[in-house]
Amino acid sequence: MDVDLREQVRRRAAGCCEYCHLPEAHVMTPFQLEHVVARQHLGGDTPGNLAYACLRCNLHKGPNLAGIDPKTKKLTKLFNPRRHKWDRHFRWVGALLAGKTAVGRTTIEVLAMNDPNRVALREELIRQGLL
Numbered sequence: 001m002d003v004d005l006r007e008q009v010r011r012r013a014a015g016c017c018e019y020c021h022l023p024e025a026h027v028m029t030p031f032q033l034e035h036v037v038a039r040q041h042l043g044g045d046t047p048g049n050l051a052y053a054c055l056r057c058n059l060h061k062g063p064n065l066a067g068i069d070p071k072t073k074k075l076t077k078l079f080n081p082r083r084h085k086w087d088r089h090f091r092w093v094g095a096l097l098a099g100k101t102a103v104g105r106t107t108i109e110v111l112a113m114n115d116p117n118r119v120a121l122r123e124e125l126i127r128q129g130l131l
């Protein structure tokens with residue numbers, strides 16, 4: 001993908017993962033341009049379909065558009081950074097992410113956003129005053 005498009009998406013996201021809000025400045029692995037709607041579901045390579053994502057969020061999301069809400073067990077759409085406001089769906093409880101809505105809960109589950117290694121990284125960044 002072209003450098004200008006990557007920079008445009010990175011700048012729009014202020015250098016943070018648009019799903020878990022991890023700042024790229026504090027991790028070794030480069031962030032990726034993530035297709036909110038995967039190519040296999042006819043999503044395009046346009047800024048309106050791209051999100052800046054950390055490797056773990058991107059790998060766990062894959063081509064998924066939905067998942068099962070762990071609370072209601074109902075099929076639920078995933079968080080869409082181009083259409084949804086992050087604060088409406090997620091909140092922090094220390095280093096843990098909590099879902100305020102079905103969309104938030106489902107996205108946390110599918111993207112494994114509270115994986116112990118990821119929580120440990122956030123705890124360390126909080127301890128260092130970086131998050």
Ligand SMILES: [Zn+2]
Binds near residue numbers: 021055
């Ligand atoms: Zn992330």
